[in-house]
Amino acid sequence: xxxxxxxxxxxxxxxxxxxxxxxxxxxxxxxxxxxxxxxxxxxxxxxxxxxxxxxxxxxxxxxxxxxxxxxxxxxxxxxxxxxxxxxxxxxxxxxxxxxxxxxxxxxxxxxxxxxxxxxxxxxxxxxxxxxxxxxxxxxxxxxxxxxxxxxxxxxxxxxxxxxxxxxxxxxxxxxxxxxxxxxxxxxxxxxxxxxxxxxxxxxxxxxxxxxxxxxxxxxxxxxxxxxxxxxxxxxxxxxxxxxxxxxxxxxxxxxxxxxxxxxx
Amino acid sequence: xxxxxxxxxxxxxxxxxxxxxxxxxxxxxxxxxxxxxxxxxxxxxxxxxxxxxxxxxxxxxxxxxxxxxxxxxxxxxxxxxxxxxxxxxxxxxxxxxxxxxxxxxxxxxxxxxxxxxxxxxxxxxxxxxxxxxxxxxxxxxxxxxxxxxxxxxxxxxxxxxxxxxxxxxxxxxxxxxxxxxxxxxxxxxxxxxxxxxxxxxxxxxxxxxxxxxxxxxxxxxxxxxxxxxxxxxxxxxxxxxxxxxxxxxxxxxxxxxxxxxxxxxxxxxxxxxxxxxxxxxxxxxxxxxxxxxxxxxxxxxxxxxxxxxxxxxxxxxxxxxxxxxxxxxxxxxxxx
Numbered sequence: 001x002x003x004x005x006x007x008x009x010x011x012x013x014x015x016x017x018x019x020x021x022x023x024x025x026x027x028x029x030x031x032x033x034x035x036x037x038x039x040x041x042x043x044x045x046x047x048x049x050x051x052x053x054x055x056x057x058x059x060x061x062x063x064x065x066x067x068x069x070x071x072x073x074x075x076x077x078x079x080x081x082x083x084x085x086x087x088x089x090x091x092x093x094x095x096x097x098x099x100x101x102x103x104x105x106x107x108x109x110x111x112x113x114x115x116x117x118x119x120x121x122x123x124x125x126x127x128x129x130x131x132x133x134x135x136x137x138x139x140x141x142x143x144x145x146x147x148x149x150x151x152x153x154x155x156x157x158x159x160x161x162x163x164x165x166x167x168x169x170x171x172x173x174x175x176x177x178x179x180x181x182x183x184x185x186x187x188x189x190x191x192x193x194x195x196x197x198x199x200x201x202x203x204x205x206x207x208x209x210x211x212x213x214x215x216x217x218x219x220x221x222x223x224x225x226x227x228x229x230x231x232x233x234x235x236x237x238x239x240x241x242x243x244x245x246x247x248x249x250x251x252x253x254x255x256x257x258x259x260x261x262x263x264x
Numbered sequence: 265x266x267x268x269x270x271x272x273x274x275x276x277x278x279x280x281x282x283x284x285x286x287x288x289x290x291x292x293x294x295x296x297x298x299x300x301x302x303x304x305x306x307x308x309x310x311x312x313x314x315x316x317x318x319x320x321x322x323x324x325x326x327x328x329x330x331x332x333x334x335x336x337x338x339x340x341x342x343x344x345x346x347x348x349x350x351x352x353x354x355x356x357x358x359x360x361x362x363x364x365x366x367x368x369x370x371x372x373x374x375x376x377x378x379x380x381x382x383x384x385x386x387x388x389x390x391x392x393x394x395x396x397x398x399x400x401x402x403x404x405x406x407x408x409x410x411x412x413x414x415x416x417x418x419x420x421x422x423x424x425x426x427x428x429x430x431x432x433x434x435x436x437x438x439x440x441x442x443x444x445x446x447x448x449x450x451x452x453x454x455x456x457x458x459x460x461x462x463x464x465x466x467x468x469x470x471x472x473x474x475x476x477x478x479x480x481x482x483x484x485x486x487x488x489x490x491x492x493x494x495x496x497x498x499x500x501x502x503x504x505x506x507x508x509x510x511x512x513x514x515x516x517x518x519x520x521x522x523x524x525x526x527x528x529x530x531x532x533x534x535x536x537x538x539x540x541x542x543x544x545x546x547x548x549x550x551x552x553x554x555x556x557x558x559x560x561x562x563x564x565x566x567x568x569x570x571x572x573x574x575x576x577x578x579x580x581x582x583x584x585x586x587x588x589x590x591x592x593x594x595x596x597x598x599x600x
């Protein structure tokens with residue numbers, strides 16, 4: 001029994017549907033990657049599942065409850081969201097930003113409790129951002145900043161964490177750093193991670209479950225062997241791929257690819 | 265630990281300093297004016313029942329006027345801070361986004377149609393006018409995707425404000441009440457009475473207190489809308505409430521002093537440089553600095569060219585314009 005799934009979900013703007021009749025189960029305590037070409041609806045699906053945008057028909061069920069009927073503050077204790085490249089934080093310090101992760105647990109005038117401070121410190125510790133605690137977030141590098149935002153999501157103490165392209169704008173080392181942190185959180189603390197990823201090989205390497213979308217519909221959902229193969233990638237990305245094996249992880253990887261020629 | 269900016273730690277100190285400056289400025293505002301008065305007169309006026317000419321001037325003219333300055337300054341500054349946080353737009357303020365102009369137009373219409381309107385009616389009309397002005401500006405902004413960019417919103421605000429001011433002028437001319445209307449809109453704090461304050465101050469106090477109650481929500485909203493939703497904020501509800509607060513604060517201010525641009529823009533930026541970006545600190549500090557600023561502007565207005573009054577709106581604008589240009593020059597980035 002999975003905690004989170006969508007049932008015939010339709011999401012769109014006015015008359016144009018971006019996500020169509022989409023039913024997907026998010027495996028518990030696993031890393032799920034959503035892949036697909038630009039405009040396929042992967043970010044839209046993520047935003048709908050996290051109630052940032054509303055959906056037309058269908059449902060999103062978390063713990064047996066339709067999330068549109070659930071109190072948003074209650075949901076914030078179950079799922080955390082890291083939006084794509086959050087805006088400038090104009091001077092907030094790392095500690096202050098991470099402390100906002102405690103928002104769902106506070107009353108309007110509530111001050112941070114001892115427990116809150118412990119959780120904040122723990123989140124800083126895990127993401128190795130403690131040394132920046134009193135520095136403005138804007139003064140950090142891209143990779144450090146991303147870790148700080150992850151720390152804020154962690155301070156929310158949710159079982160599920162959603163991330164929209166967490167590696168965009170980062171260089172290769174920092175991309176890996178962020179993904180390894182997420183993997184560690186998944187393995188050591190059994191958090192369910194759902195993320196939109198651009199890079200196929202990163203998806204293959206880090207995800208337990210991959211959802212491949214095209215034009216708002218699922219082409220294939222399954223483990224990386226099921227999804228990262230010549231046939232599926234041909235449909236999803238309109239590319240002709242050569243799939244090999246990562247010599248270190250033994251996961252499938254796209255070694256090289258060409259655009260499809262002629263009819264497709 | 266090295267020199268670390270940890271704003272929350274010494275916020276109470278900064279708040280105390282702000283209050284001291286405020287008290288000092290209040291005394292200065294009470295002592296200086298067209299009539300020659302001393303600190304002793306002020307003291308007697310506020311603490312005793314003694315009367316002489318000086319004391320009466322202070323008690324009946326200057327005191328209500330400066331109390332008005334305090335509340336209007338606070339209201340406009342807090343209103344501007346809320347708007348900047350809500351729209352994540354450093355140029356947002358009631359004067360620029362059409363609220364002041366809308367309230368002005370409503371004021372002119374009310375004076376024209378209901379000459380016997382009492383103060384409360386006028387204030388309620390100002391609330392409605394401010395709401396209409398803001399709704400038109402945001403409506404134009406939202407007609408196009410990405411319309412809420414700082415520049416677009418400012419352009420829409422300027423256009424709508426100009427139109428609404430023209431409406432006020434037109435009504436003034438047509439109904440031959442230009443003089444009455446401009447008495448309100450350009451008169452500033454001249455002739456502020458206790459009975460006016462009795463009606464307006466409760467709204468301003470309620471608005472500011474309510475905004476303080478929501479200040480943490482505003483900080484989170486000011487980060488990023490998606491983050492706010494993710495943290496469990498009911499963003500649409502919070503935005504509606506904050507919008508109502510800004511309308512109350514701006515409408516009440518316009519009802520008292522007429523059009524007063526730039527305070528709502530300037531003060532929150534100055535305050536951010538002092539207390540950082542958390543609205544739990546920005547809002548109370550804006551209330552204090554807004555009051556100080558308005559007291560200063562009004563005192564200057566009364567004393568620069570004795571015995572004539574220099575319109576306080578002109579003084580505020582003169583102080584505000586360079587500031588506006590600095591913000592534009594910095595590419596619309598928040599000063600900090």
